[in-house]
Amino acid sequence: MADAVKPLRLLAHDPEDLAVLSAALQDAIAKIGDIRWDAQSRTLTIACNRFRWEALGKRAKAGERVRSALQFGDVAGVQARNLRRDAKGAVVELLSIGFEPAQEAPAGVVTLTFAGGGDMRVSVDCLDVALADVSDPWITPRTPGHAE
Secondary structure (H helix, E strand, C coil): CCCCCCCCEEEECCHHHHHHHHHHHCCCEEEHHHEEEECCCCEEEEEEEEECHHHCCCCCCCEEEEEEEEEECCEEEEEEECCCCCCCCCEEEEEEEEEEECCCCCCEEEEEEECCCCEEEEEECCCCEEEEECCCCEEECCCCCCCC
Protein backbone atom coordinates (compact mmCIF):
# COMPACT_ATOMS: atom_id res chain seq x y z
CA MET A 1 0.00 0.00 0.00
CA ALA A 2 2.49 2.63 -1.16
CA ASP A 3 -0.23 5.21 -1.73
CA ALA A 4 -1.82 4.85 1.73
CA VAL A 5 -2.26 8.09 3.62
CA LYS A 6 -0.04 8.15 6.70
CA PRO A 7 -1.35 9.05 10.17
CA LEU A 8 -1.27 12.76 10.94
CA ARG A 9 1.22 14.13 13.46
CA LEU A 10 0.95 17.94 13.43
CA LEU A 11 2.08 20.81 15.65
CA ALA A 12 0.74 24.37 15.69
CA HIS A 13 2.74 27.29 17.06
CA ASP A 14 1.16 30.16 15.10
CA PRO A 15 -2.27 31.04 13.66
CA GLU A 16 -1.37 29.66 10.20
CA ASP A 17 -0.43 26.28 11.71
CA LEU A 18 -3.67 26.30 13.71
CA ALA A 19 -5.66 26.86 10.51
CA VAL A 20 -4.16 23.62 9.12
CA LEU A 21 -5.22 21.74 12.28
CA SER A 22 -8.69 23.27 12.02
CA ALA A 23 -9.07 21.99 8.45
CA ALA A 24 -7.87 18.50 9.44
CA LEU A 25 -10.31 18.42 12.39
CA GLN A 26 -13.38 19.76 10.60
CA ASP A 27 -16.30 17.44 11.41
CA ALA A 28 -14.41 15.57 14.15
CA ILE A 29 -16.79 13.92 16.62
CA ALA A 30 -16.14 13.68 20.36
CA LYS A 31 -18.00 12.94 23.55
CA ILE A 32 -18.09 15.60 26.25
CA GLY A 33 -16.44 13.03 28.54
CA ASP A 34 -13.47 12.89 26.13
CA ILE A 35 -12.64 16.55 26.73
CA ARG A 36 -10.23 16.88 29.67
CA TRP A 37 -8.95 20.12 31.19
CA ASP A 38 -6.05 19.58 33.62
CA ALA A 39 -5.40 22.86 35.41
CA GLN A 40 -2.33 21.51 37.19
CA SER A 41 -0.52 20.48 33.99
CA ARG A 42 -2.11 23.40 32.07
CA THR A 43 -3.33 21.15 29.27
CA LEU A 44 -6.62 20.63 27.47
CA THR A 45 -6.91 17.27 25.70
CA ILE A 46 -9.68 16.19 23.35
CA ALA A 47 -9.98 12.62 22.08
CA CYS A 48 -12.08 12.47 18.93
CA ASN A 49 -13.01 10.52 15.83
CA ARG A 50 -11.55 12.61 13.01
CA PHE A 51 -12.85 12.40 9.45
CA ARG A 52 -9.80 11.84 7.21
CA TRP A 53 -10.40 14.54 4.58
CA GLU A 54 -6.86 13.98 3.28
CA ALA A 55 -7.67 10.33 2.41
CA LEU A 56 -11.00 10.97 0.69
CA GLY A 57 -10.95 9.45 -2.78
CA LYS A 58 -7.38 8.13 -2.52
CA ARG A 59 -8.22 4.49 -1.76
CA ALA A 60 -11.95 3.95 -1.72
CA LYS A 61 -15.22 5.63 -2.48
CA ALA A 62 -16.17 5.59 1.21
CA GLY A 63 -14.65 7.97 3.73
CA GLU A 64 -12.59 7.07 6.75
CA ARG A 65 -12.42 8.11 10.37
CA VAL A 66 -9.53 7.68 12.77
CA ARG A 67 -9.18 8.11 16.54
CA SER A 68 -7.15 11.26 17.17
CA ALA A 69 -5.91 13.28 20.12
CA LEU A 70 -5.73 17.06 20.17
CA GLN A 71 -3.78 18.69 23.00
CA PHE A 72 -3.34 22.34 23.92
CA GLY A 73 -0.42 23.27 26.17
CA ASP A 74 0.21 26.46 28.20
CA VAL A 75 -3.53 26.77 28.92
CA ALA A 76 -4.43 29.46 31.43
CA GLY A 77 -8.17 28.78 31.46
CA VAL A 78 -11.12 27.17 29.67
CA GLN A 79 -14.68 28.45 29.27
CA ALA A 80 -17.51 26.53 27.60
CA ARG A 81 -20.85 27.78 26.32
CA ASN A 82 -23.80 25.52 25.43
CA LEU A 83 -21.77 22.41 26.29
CA ARG A 84 -23.08 20.48 29.30
CA ARG A 85 -20.12 19.14 31.24
CA ASP A 86 -22.37 16.77 33.20
CA ALA A 87 -23.57 15.05 29.99
CA LYS A 88 -20.41 12.93 29.55
CA GLY A 89 -21.96 10.78 26.79
CA ALA A 90 -23.24 13.72 24.73
CA VAL A 91 -21.68 13.89 21.27
CA VAL A 92 -20.31 17.12 19.83
CA GLU A 93 -19.12 17.85 16.30
CA LEU A 94 -16.19 20.24 15.84
CA LEU A 95 -16.66 22.75 13.04
CA SER A 96 -13.63 25.00 13.34
CA ILE A 97 -10.76 26.26 15.47
CA GLY A 98 -9.78 29.93 15.49
CA PHE A 99 -7.28 32.14 17.29
CA GLU A 100 -7.63 35.67 18.61
CA PRO A 101 -4.30 37.18 19.73
CA ALA A 102 -4.12 39.09 23.00
CA GLN A 103 -2.41 42.47 23.38
CA GLU A 104 0.48 40.68 25.05
CA ALA A 105 1.92 38.37 22.37
CA PRO A 106 2.11 35.40 22.07
CA ALA A 107 -0.93 34.93 24.36
CA GLY A 108 -4.46 34.73 23.04
CA VAL A 109 -7.72 32.84 22.95
CA VAL A 110 -8.38 29.73 20.89
CA THR A 111 -12.06 29.23 20.05
CA LEU A 112 -13.40 25.78 19.23
CA THR A 113 -16.77 26.05 17.50
CA PHE A 114 -19.13 23.08 17.62
CA ALA A 115 -22.27 22.29 15.62
CA GLY A 116 -25.47 23.25 17.40
CA GLY A 117 -24.14 26.52 18.83
CA GLY A 118 -21.66 25.30 21.42
CA ASP A 119 -18.18 26.70 21.74
CA MET A 120 -15.14 26.55 23.96
CA ARG A 121 -12.73 29.40 24.64
CA VAL A 122 -9.24 28.32 25.59
CA SER A 123 -6.99 31.07 27.02
CA VAL A 124 -3.38 30.27 26.19
CA ASP A 125 -0.06 31.89 27.07
CA CYS A 126 1.15 30.85 23.61
CA LEU A 127 0.04 28.52 20.84
CA ASP A 128 1.35 25.06 21.67
CA VAL A 129 -1.01 22.57 20.02
CA ALA A 130 -0.46 18.97 18.92
CA LEU A 131 -2.67 16.67 16.85
CA ALA A 132 -1.92 12.96 16.47
CA ASP A 133 -3.83 10.07 14.95
CA VAL A 134 -3.72 7.24 17.50
CA SER A 135 -5.53 4.35 15.78
CA ASP A 136 -5.87 2.65 12.45
CA PRO A 137 -8.56 4.24 10.26
CA TRP A 138 -11.92 2.60 9.66
CA ILE A 139 -14.44 2.99 6.85
CA THR A 140 -17.44 5.20 7.54
CA PRO A 141 -20.54 5.15 5.34
CA ARG A 142 -21.16 8.86 5.96
CA THR A 143 -19.18 11.71 4.48
CA PRO A 144 -19.89 14.99 6.27
CA GLY A 145 -21.73 17.49 4.11
CA HIS A 146 -22.04 21.24 4.33
CA ALA A 147 -24.56 23.58 2.76
CA GLU A 148 -22.99 26.08 0.41
